[in-house]
Amino acid sequence: MSVIKAQNLTLVYGKGTSFQKTALSNVNFEIEQGEFVGLIGHTGSGKSTLVQLLNGLLKPTEGTVYLNGKNIWEEPKKIREVRFKAGMVFQYPEYQLFEETVYKDIAYGPKNMGLSEDETDKRVRSAAEFVGLKRELLYKSPFDLSGGEKRRAAIAGVIAMDPDVLILDEPTAGLDPLGRDVLLSQIQNYHKTRKNTIIFVSHSMEDIARISDRILVMNHGEKLLFDTTQNVFAKAEELEKVGLRIPQITKIMRMLKKRGINVNTNILTIEQAFNEIINYLGT
Amino acid sequence: MVRDVTLGQFMPGHSLIHKLDARSKILLLIAYIVFIFLSENYFSLALITVASLAVILLTKINFKFYLKSLKVILFVIVFTGILNIFYGSGTVLYEWGFITITEGGINNAIFVIIRIAVLVMISSVLTFTTSPSDLTDAIEKLLKPLSVFHIKVHEIAMMMTIALRFIPVFLEETDKIMNAQKARGADFESGNVFQRIKALIPVLIPLFVSSFRCANDLATAMECRCYNGGNNRTRMKVMKFSLADLFGLMFSLLVFAGVILLNLYLPAVVR
Numbered sequence: 232m233s234v235i236k237a238q239n240l241t242l243v244y245g246k247g248t249s250f251q252k253t254a255l256s257n258v259n260f261e262i263e264q265g266e267f268v269g270l271i272g273h274t275g276s277g278k279s280t281l282v283q284l285l286n287g288l289l290k291p292t293e294g295t296v297y298l299n300g301k302n303i304w305e306e307p308k309k310i311r312e313v314r315f316k317a318g319m320v321f322q323y324p325e326y327q328l329f330e331e332t333v334y335k336d337i338a339y340g341p342k343n344m345g346l347s348e349d350e351t352d353k354r355v356r357s358a359a360e361f362v363g364l365k366r367e368l369l370y371k372s373p374f375d376l377s378g379g380e381k382r383r384a385a386i387a388g389v390i391a392m393d394p395d396v397l398i399l400d401e402p403t404a405g406l407d408p409l410g411r412d413v414l415l416s417q418i419q420n421y422h423k424t425r426k427n428t429i430i431f432v433s434h435s436m437e438d439i440a441r442i443s444d445r446i447l448v449m450n451h452g453e454k455l456l457f458d459t460t461q462n463v464f465a466k467a468e469e470l471e472k473v474g475l476r477i478p479q480i481t482k483i484m485r486m487l488k489k490r491g492i493n494v495n496t497n498i499l500t501i502e503q504a505f506n507e508i509i510n511y512l513g514t
Numbered sequence: 515m516v517r518d519v520t521l522g523q524f525m526p527g528h529s530l531i532h533k534l535d536a537r538s539k540i541l542l543l544i545a546y547i548v549f550i551f552l553s554e555n556y557f558s559l560a561l562i563t564v565a566s567l568a569v570i571l572l573t574k575i576n577f578k579f580y581l582k583s584l585k586v587i588l589f590v591i592v593f594t595g596i597l598n599i600f601y602g603s604g605t606v607l608y609e610w611g612f613i614t615i616t617e618g619g620i621n622n623a624i625f626v627i628i629r630i631a632v633l634v635m636i637s638s639v640l641t642f643t644t645s646p647s648d649l650t651d652a653i654e655k656l657l658k659p660l661s662v663f664h665i666k667v668h669e670i671a672m673m674m675t676i677a678l679r680f681i682p683v684f685l686e687e688t689d690k691i692m693n694a695q696k697a698r699g700a701d702f703e704s705g706n707v708f709q710r711i712k713a714l715i716p717v718l719i720p721l722f723v724s725s726f727r728c729a730n731d732l733a734t735a736m737e738c739r740c741y742n743g744g745n746n747r748t749r750m751k752v753m754k755f756s757l758a759d760l761f762g763l764m765f766s767l768l769v770f771a772g773v774i775l776l777n778l779y780l781p782a783v784v785r
């Protein structure tokens with residue numbers, strides 16, 4: 232059974248006003264337990280809207296979202312439980328920090344779930360570890376952290392709820408290159424350890440190529456593609472038409488191939504490319 | 515959602531009312547409000563109400579939005595209405611203990627309810643059909659004579675522009691932060707008053723932080739563009755009175771004359 236199933240999802244903002252805007256129209260897909268799904272699309276294609284529908288922050292104008300086989304809006308009173316199961320990290324989450332200490336802020340979610348002190352403490356510490364927040368930072372004010380540390384603290388606040396599905400909306404936007412790489416590895420590591428489902432929104436094709444099992448491509452509020460990473464990035468022309476592109480390294484391999492150098496173009500990361508080229512030179 | 519609040523929100527359009535000069539709209543609004551309170555019998559009240567409804571229709575904005583702005587102050591309207599039933603003189607209609615309901619009281623209540631409702635709706639016409647920047651420009655122009663008394667009209671207008679400009683930003687920010695906290699299980703919809711206020715702390719603190727950041731950025735940006743007050747500044751959009759304004763003025767004058775005549779020749783039912 233799929234963890235998340237979206238059926239005929241349509242969302243219209245400001246229905247009946249002069250600002251009416253159809254952000255999503257008739258989107259269908261299923262995501263399996265344990266998958267790492269990348270979500271890409273041009274600015275305004277409806278990515279943030281889509282992920283907010285998945286954890287019940289927005290109610291679909293039409294269509295249904297199933298979480299573990301259950302319609303999430305079946306009992307509107309229990310929507311909070313849906314939000315604990317599908318944890319969501321917003322774009323620029325550092326602006327939601329509010330507590331006196333980082334520790335208390337990370338504990339906000341678990342506390343709302345009604346967990347015991349002990350359990351909360353355990354969750355806070357393991358979440359902080361996953362995102363690489365040093366222990367001494369836990370007792371600082373969140374407003375005294377650097378931008379990158381704030382970002383980590385905010386992500387830890389959601390990880391601490393131990394959701395079945397973790398949704399990350401552009402978690403690496405605005406971080407320095409090293410910070411990006413480290414955070415990405417930590418998310419990957421978290422995924423491997425917990426074996427839960429992750430939906431990862433990003434504008435960086437390189438990041439998406441590196442970590443996704445499958446990719447969902449959005450275009451003007453509609454699902455364009457939903458396929459394995461290899462298959463999606465094999466369609467370079469189609470992606471370029473909707474304002475996206477393939478990873479730089481894949482492009483290089485394709486150019487080499489065009490020059491008559493017989494390499495595999497199914498390459499997504501620098502390491503793969505390196506091995507492929509070494510292989511080619513060796514033979 | 516926070517964004518559903520309509521009171522004081524501009525809705526772009528091309529109706530006749532949208533085309534009126536903001537200054538005439540402000541002055542006419544004030545006149546309408548005065549005449550709403552000057553009408554002393556049902557006929558004059560009906561006339562000014564019908565005229566206001568006609569103006570509302572002319573804006574071509576869905577009537578739903580006017581009702582929505584009424585909803586915000588529904589409690590005030592109902593409350594003052596009920597209160598007014600018990601004050602008043604004239605024929606006693608009903609008596610029970612110390613409660614007496616008189617004909618005058620009922621009339622008072624009806625008048626108060628209609629007056630406030632019409633007042634709110636006609637005021638919404640101004641805010642619905644005038645962009646905030648036009649509105650503050652007009653206020654600045656209208657208050658200009660006060661600068662004789664060394665009142666810094668431009669500064670006041672600038673502050674109003676900025677405040678108005680940032681209301682949507684602020685609402686959007688509130689919405690975003692509320693969503694982020696909801697995602698962590700915040701519950702704004704249940705519990706008693708104290709629990710609800712407490713639940714808002716995780717929203718208010720980030721909101722304060724971000725509004726200070728916003729103010730700071732704006733001040734820097736203005737300084738970078740060498741903003742230094744209102745002296746000798748010219749405008750991109752120059753305001754002009756047009757035929758539409760003349761038409762609006764004539765229509766309103768007719769209505770006001772009607773109200774005065776009805777008041778003079780028919781008996782007053784309130785005060």
Ligand SMILES: Nc1ncnc2c1ncn2[C@@H]1O[C@H](COP(=O)(O)OP(=O)(O)OP(=O)(O)O)[C@@H](O)[C@H]1O
Pocket residue numbers: 244245252253254272273274275276277278279280281
């Ligand atoms: N609260 C809202 N009210 C009205 N319209 C909205 C709202 N939020 C988003 N939209 C509109 O819906 C469309 C989809 O927006 P969305 O935020 O989902 O895009 P996105 O794919 O996340 O873009 P980005 O990559 O810039 O984050 C956009 O055209 C946007 O203007």
Ligand SMILES: [Mg+2]
Pocket residue numbers: 278279280322400
């Ligand atoms: Mg987005």
